[in-house]
Amino acid sequence: MFSSREEVLRLTNELVEIESVVNTIGEIDIANSLYKIIESYPYFQNNPSYLIKTKTENDEIERYNVLALVKGTKEKSNKTVILMGHIDTVGIEDYGKLKDKACCPYELMKALSIESLPNLVKEHLDSGQWHFGRGVLDMKSGVASHLFLLKYYSEYPEELSGNLVLLAECDEEDSSHGVLSALGDLKRWRDEQQLAYIALINSDFVAPRFEGDKNRYIYKGTVGKLLPSFFITGSETHAGSCFEGLDPNYIAAELTRQISYNPDLCDESLGETTVPPVSLKQTDFKPTYTIQTALSAYVYFNFFIHSWSPKDVLIKLKDQAELAFNHALSNLEKRHRKYCEVSGQRYSELPWKTRVIIYEDMQKLLVEKHGEAFLKHMEIFKSKLLLDKSLDTRMFAARVVEEEWNWMIDKSPAIILFYSSLYSPRIEMTGKNEREQNLLEALNHAVETVQAHYPHPIVTRNYFPYVCDMSCVALSDDAEGIRAVSENNPGWSTKHYVNYEAIREINVPVINIGPYGYDAHNRYERMEIQYSTEMVPNLTNEIICRLLGMNLRQTIEDAADETVAKG
Known part of the structure; x- marks a missing residue:
């Protein structure tokens, strides 16, 4: 020795x-x-x-x-x-x-x-x-x-x-x-x-x-570590008429309940198991106090993997987000019905539907609908957003999704799933x-x-x-796994970029x-x-x-x- x-x-x-x-x-x-x-x-x-x-x-x-x-x-x-x-x-x-x-x-x-x-x-x-x-x-x-x-x-x-x-x-x-x-x-x-x-x-x-x-x-x-992120849009309403809108914080809370500490999201490989995901941030984007509910909310989670690819995680979390949205709407419907009973108001079914979109799918919809005008607008928007040094990669990505959401024709409440940081x-x-x-x-x-x-x-x-x-x-992921990272990070090539091929070359x-x-x-x-x-x-x-x-x-x-x- x-x-x-x-x-x-x-x-x-x-x-x-x-x-x-x-x-x-x-x-x-x-x-x-x-x-x-x-x-x-x-x-x-x-x-x-x-x-x-x-x-x-x-x-x-x-x-x-x-x-x-x-x-x-x-x-x-x-x-x-x-x-x-x-x-x-x-x-x-x-x-x-x-x-x-x-x-x-x-x-x-x-x-x-x-x-x-x-x-x-x-x-x-x-x-x-x-x-x-x-x-x-x-x-x-x-x-x-x-x-x-x-x-x-x-x-x-x-x-x-x-x-x-x-x-x-x-x-x-x-x-x-x-x-x-x-x-x-x-x-x-x-x-x-x-x-x-x-x-x-x-x-x-x-x-x-x-x-x-x-x-x-x-x-x-x-x-491996990912930061799956969820931009959640609702339908704004006055707090005195709460059932006329859909609070995105309510959806965010159910999403966190569904994902955080969930052992179904532990990745077992070679006899070893990751710890489950946990929320690292949950917020809404209201800048100041108002009596209205928020327009949007934002949640992201730490997510460890052993054998799953980034693409696998997107698929699994889309399923989890749909479960959370379904449960939130089901519970909301029950509460609305009970409220109508105790208040004597006339009951009518709420209009909200479960809607979860993976970021790259939203991008394809927007490009198909708006073409070059959308792409040019977002290029300018991102370049200006880069001037705000207070935004880290996670908040930068959220602001990009928020801006892109404004271009959506169908603005009914939704959860947008993406990655917002280093994989x-x-x-x-x-x-x-x-x-x-x-x-x-x-x-x-x-x-x-x-x-x-x-x-x-x-x-x-x-x-x-x-x-x-x-x-x-070193890399164990194939090209498709890495593509799922780059295509689903709103800050990719502007606020955030990793040359994964350089990693593969050293390997x-x-x-x-x-x-x-x-x-x-x-x-x-x-x-x-x-x-x-x-x-x-x-x-x-x-x-x-x-x-x-x-x-x-x-x-x-x-x-x-x-x-x-x-x-």
Whole structure:
């Protein structure tokens, strides 16, 4: 086993102390600092073109990725393993009065020690075996592990058959501008340096799956994430005559009841099941108070997938939306009838009908009816809408649908179903080709080798359960699945665009070996030091050696001793 604990912990602290909250200037600061760290290594002073800092593309915010390449000299080989990790973090507001210490682990732990803490948090803090602070878990200790290995092989390239690429990317916590921009750099290096990417090892955090879970997980592939969105139109009326109209908020509420937490919308594959969808936003578009009901409402949901395609999800959710609309109208009819009975008013059947339209179908109707006039109008509308920097991709898409709805001839109440944000593709690692088979065999070997040195079970699973940038380096979807994303996102090619073919061109098998801990995105974020600083780099290195055909007889600790002796 390699002696990596002290160095990985030191690098972790060095990175954590640079506040790098996503969408802030801190993303520039950490890229600059990481670049300087790597630049100080003699290998990169001798090979300056193997270290680059590149600005993200089509991004409203200035920020950078850092990429580094080490070419082994043990034997000539174009086989290359990519080590990937993100250098941004979520915000620090959740630390409250300890906000100024959030990125200073030792000061933070000292301050926490005099607070009243949950029992498990206190147990971990008192043990001295856990490290606290923003980014220690998600995921600067993972980047530190990769950096440790990069540094070692830059000092001993004669032990490396093949090549290593480090990709430290920004903007993982928001829109993945970092990794999507880095695809071009990876492609350029692949072509210029004649590299063959055979595997990518990500190092995002892992956590217990349930209370009392002792396993430390390694993930093969990753969950996919979609943001299905629903623009709901009603029929406006005075609140004093409520049954004369149809409140879109009423339909939205029933839609949320139907979809949120619905286990029928869990995607089971390879013996693993996604969590069900849940609403992330529900609102109407009334700008101010009036006594009238709203004209329209908007709801969108987080939706994880393992095996379903984006097209499959649209079909399933159209069915769910029709069920919700039917139930809402049925219940409304019952309430209307009862109201008429208790108030003595004459009953007449309400006119509303269930109507659910998938966005691309609405587009076809509008183009057929209005032709070039509609297309030209929407082009101008979108260009003006882009000037409103307060609109994120989700609200931009909703405003586009709202404007397009004005062109509909039949304006009876409806639900319009579309996607309004980034699709993070699902990735299945099943051994379907030689590269996947080799990576899975190397992973099994690494777990078997390292497990003997660690007391808790190291367990492999098929899908990383959180959204991560592994989704942006490989595709399991076919062209039809991707078409369903582009044709059903109202902001596509204006506010939002992803070159999925660039992902398909890299298309490298992926696994995640990351630091272990609790409470990522929480003020008690912490990592277990032993697993995160010792097991993670050792597991990663075993896979590198296996994939590149290396029989590493000498440990990093031995090599370090030799360096001291030579000095």
